Amino acid sequence: MCIKIMTHENVVFNENDTMSSTPSHPLVWQQHLSEGRREDDPVVMLNIAMLAISHLTANHPFFVRMALKTLLVSTKSEPIVQTTAKEFMFGYPSALATLGNTFLPNWISFEKVGLIDRMYDFSTDFETFYTGKSNPAESGLYATYRGETTLPQWEDEHCSNIEHASDGTKFKSFLLPNETVKFFRKSMCRPIHLYRVGEKKTFGRLSGYSYVFEDNAFDNGVTNTANKCFCRKGYCQPVGLIDVTDCYYGFPISLSFPHFMGGDVGLKKNITGMNPDPAMHSSEFIIQPESGLPLSLSVKVQINMHFQNLNNYQAVSKFSHLTVPMLWFEIMMPKLPDFLDSRFNFYLNLLPWVNPLSFWSALLLGVGFLGCAITKATLQMSNYARKTTSISERKFARVNIIQNLSGVAPNQAPGACEMKLINDRLEDKHTMKPCDEIDSKFQDLRRLSKLALEIEPALSDSEETTENEKSSKTPNSKSNVLSV
Template sequence: MSCCSITCAKWTTLSLSVILLILGIVTVIKWNSLFHYFEMKELAVASENTEGFKMWKETPIPMYMEVYIFNWTNPDKVEKYETIKPSFVEMGPYTFYEHHIRENVVFNDNDTLTYFNKRTWKFLPDQSVGTLDEKITVLNPIVAIVGNLIKDEHYLVKRALNFFLEEKNENIAVTKTIGDLLFNGYDDPLINIAMKLNMSKIHLPFKKFGWFVDRNGSATYDGVYNMYTGNKDISKLGIITEWNYESQTSYYPDKCGLINGTSGELWYPPHSSEEISIFASDMCSNVKLHRNGSGYVHGIEGNCYEDLPTGVRNVSKCKFGAPAFISFPHFFLADPIYLNKVEGMRPDASKHATKLLIEPNTGLPLKVYAAFQLNLLLEQTEGIDVLSRINTTMMPCFWFVQKAELSDDLARLAKLMLMGGNLGTYTGYGFIGIGALLLLIYLIILKRSWRDSDQEKLIT
């Protein structure tokens, strides 16, 4: 009985040792690649069943938009005296909760899907400085837009517009509520007059004006997107291939008009990429971000990307001919000529730089801080009295920042994903360690059985 027990223990120990050693070696060699394969399959948006699709379909990360509007304090003096600079006081923030839902999603055969992006905003009074009902004086955008559209027309056309401006008591400044300037919109008689002029250059796509009018809750406003699902090639995940069924916009020439980059919310794993690109429909073009160090969110390290170009970007062709230009807030990093033309700008790198923190192995956005300013070029125009005595000036209208940061729940999930590869490897090494220990025990048992066998021979 004793001999049988020793024999059983010996072979059982050897068997377990071999099994654990083989299992450990295979786990160490294959685990990372297998885990990475299944991880990337889950991150892709190739079907409605993947975790990547569920997170992309309705953005789970809380997003906020803070809007700051520039109150124009001296329009009457600027209109009368060319030596007076426009002076502005920043108002806000007016904070909104922003939510994104993808609608009309269609999976295509070429590893892409087509969709609309529905965005909704809800005002958060507790996180705002001021209400949507308070009034503010700003540059009259309709005067600036229509004036720019007909600045090269015959003098008599400009005098006709001037007649309407005087009849309707239109000035270069207008006082409206914050709500009307942003989402509600307001009626302006000049819009109807501009339509009645029946000029080929004037195509105003709105019946009332507001910077975000008709956008809240609209699935079609941002256009239709086509993007890679990442199923066949995870390095293409989230990259926009077409916008409004075109691979290149007509607003910019050559490479400047190519549609590329992600929407900014879904990313391929960038690893050590020095440059990434976001397609912004509001600019009808891409925004390039450059790697600049790293940072941490909830203990997760990510690569930090910043937008580094200087000056302003002309988006007038993208905005129906309006003299619209995008810059950083307060003309941060822009040519000093813009700052010197106005009063009240206070550029600050800590508030006015765009930054994006991405986990390099999964492409998970950890933190987003996207800050941009919209400006209108107010040009001196002969024939239109309210524009004939002003200096040509880049007028700041408002700036906004979109904020998002990984929540605690998603951070825990992300940590599990990042630890998964290491856990498997460590488990493999654990199997090898236990297998080696059992092998050592087997050798000890084997040595003892040999010793007992030799002693029995001596006795006999």
């Protein structure tokens, strides 16, 4: 088993809210995950280079075919070869590949042939993705592939347009239940749509929905007429195959589900060991709809060589009109790494509560502060009113004391001369001009007025003491003052 390390090199951020980079997806062998299998285990497989070149030149002029036959004989090429598992997947030496690289470097840029090695060759690729700055829903989706929004090998927009497709690392955000998802990988050589099925599933601390390949995705126009544009140069491969010839140097490579699951029954003719099982061979993407984050995925693909008429080459004629399964593999992510699960749990499950909680907390705190301010202001106003009332009461007390001591009834208003004498005394005027009518009775009023002013400080002090101080005073204190 191998682990794929996905990186992006030469990253450039563009002014139109996109990011361009060169992808790199190296595979690293993991012996402890391989269940006893080893890279150097021997395998017997087709000679990819020989059969591919034979297929490419099968309908070429006679002199081209004769030159190739001579080359095949001189290099002692055989249609069946034995290699190790690593060589078959990542490349084994081939005299034909070496010659092609020498004389046709623009076509054959490699000296070794390996199925997985060719599928993961991104040396000439550059991709541009939306950053999501202007539209968060499209973050991480394709803007262009190799500078174009369409693939050159397909003519119709349905078959060629890859804009807003996902490479599987991040899907469209804010997905609606009935919305399909566009998926594109270089290895598939075409865009394909996914649709939602089933109920919500939980992986770690996040939940998402299952998305699978659309029905009749590989029918090449037999049922879904829109897929007719996947017929390369007018030739439609049997149902269940994806023609990726133009993405692999013209080699007759076709993709399918494992064991030709869902494919034409003729694909299994003359091939033994085909036992398709949807439970084992189906592909599935679990996507968190708000973020477009894949929580789990399992993509299972079979690599085949699909041949047409090879009767012009005797050595390989037995493979004419045959689809030979080479291997099938699974791209798998059982679940998010723990650190990503924790981070996105905070972003998606906890962070949405921060804004409303902050709003209501601030609102309640503001109401509390407002209530405290109102209460404090009310108490201050009440104290001010009480002090004002106390001052007024003390002023009236002066007059009442004088009235009581002078024998004037409390409810009887003093006369004009009396009031003049009182006011003059309260204002501490030392020079007084009594009325001519004042008799000896009002001479005594001067003495009483002076006495009232002496009593006043005692009244003022009595108003300002606390209840405890009031209660602590003896009853005789007041009577003693009044008895003077």
